[in-house]
Amino acid sequence: MIPGARLVILGRQGAGKGTQCVRLSRHYVVPHVSTGDMLRAAVKEGSELGRKARAIMDDGGLVPDDVMIDIVADRLARDDSRTRGYILDGFPRTVGQAEALGEVTAEQPLHAVIDLDVAEEVVLRRIADRRVCTDCGTNYSVHAPPRYDWTCDVCGGEVRQRDDDTEEAVRRRLDLYRKQTAPLIEWYAERRLLEVVDGLGATDDVTKRLVAAVDARTRRGFAAGR
Numbered sequence: 001m002i003p004g005a006r007l008v009i010l011g012r013q014g015a016g017k018g019t020q021c022v023r024l025s026r027h028y029v030v031p032h033v034s035t036g037d038m039l040r041a042a043v044k045e046g047s048e049l050g051r052k053a054r055a056i057m058d059d060g061g062l063v064p065d066d067v068m069i070d071i072v073a074d075r076l077a078r079d080d081s082r083t084r085g086y087i088l089d090g091f092p093r094t095v096g097q098a099e100a101l102g103e104v105t106a107e108q109p110l111h112a113v114i115d116l117d118v119a120e121e122v123v124l125r126r127i128a129d130r131r132v133c134t135d136c137g138t139n140y141s142v143h144a145p146p147r148y149d150w151t152c153d154v155c156g157g158e159v160r161q162r163d164d165d166t167e168e169a170v171r172r173r174l175d176l177y178r179k180q181t182a183p184l185i186e187w188y189a190e191r192r193l194l195e196v197v198d199g200l201g202a203t204d205d206v207t208k209r210l211v212a213a214v215d216a217r218t219r220r221g222f223a224a225g226r
């Protein structure tokens with residue numbers, strides 16, 4: 001049996017987090033907990049959370065920490081996360097969120113925090129080319145579109161550019177990443193949880209690097225009885 005894992009994946013928008021998290025979630029048989037996907041689902045449903053989040057997201061800003069922390073704490077309390085683990089994608093994004101996550105995971109600590117590293121000029125190009133299924137969130141690009149006429153290969157949904165992938169919103173998000181999220185790399189390095197993985201290259205090669213980095217950590221974690 002493949003052991004589960006409790007992971008956080010950090011990385012700039014466009015580093016390939018979404019694609020790699022789906023692959024890691026299949027490999028380790030753990031849920032992919034993407035706060036961006038959860039918020040987009042809330043916007044689509046028109047729930048109160050969705051109405052609050054929509055303008056902030058379209059603008060490339062950050063939803064307040066207390067709102068995000070409640071959403072994630074609820075999700076990590078579910079049975080699947082408690083028994084096998086999870087891959088957190090898009091959370092934490094601020095030191096405040098990381099501190100709250102530390103409290104939520106006090107009993108079952110993270111095995112690793114991975115920084116999927118891709119330079120800013122590369123991600124700018126990737127985001128301009130990115131297309132996403134509006135139903136299931138599968139990622140495509142103008143260079144690797146779905147087989148039929150922008151219809152998702154996985155679920156048949158409509159594939160198009162994300163509302164917040166405009167150049168202005170992307171610059172704002174990268175700026176926020178530099179100011180608010182990049183300091184988390186140092187924060188987790190100090191706590192000896194950080195692994196930096198090069199995100200450049202073929203998708204399969206990046207997945208192999210990620211699995212190797214995670215396996216090295218989980219083996220140590222399980223050997224220590226965690």
Ligand code: AMP
Nearest residue numbers: 035036056057061062063068090091093
């Ligand atoms: P993502 O798909 O991770 O790029 O997230 C899309 C948008 O959702 C972000 O630009 C934020 O507006 C919002 N969002 C997602 N996760 C968080 C978070 N942890 N904290 C605050 N806002 C978030």
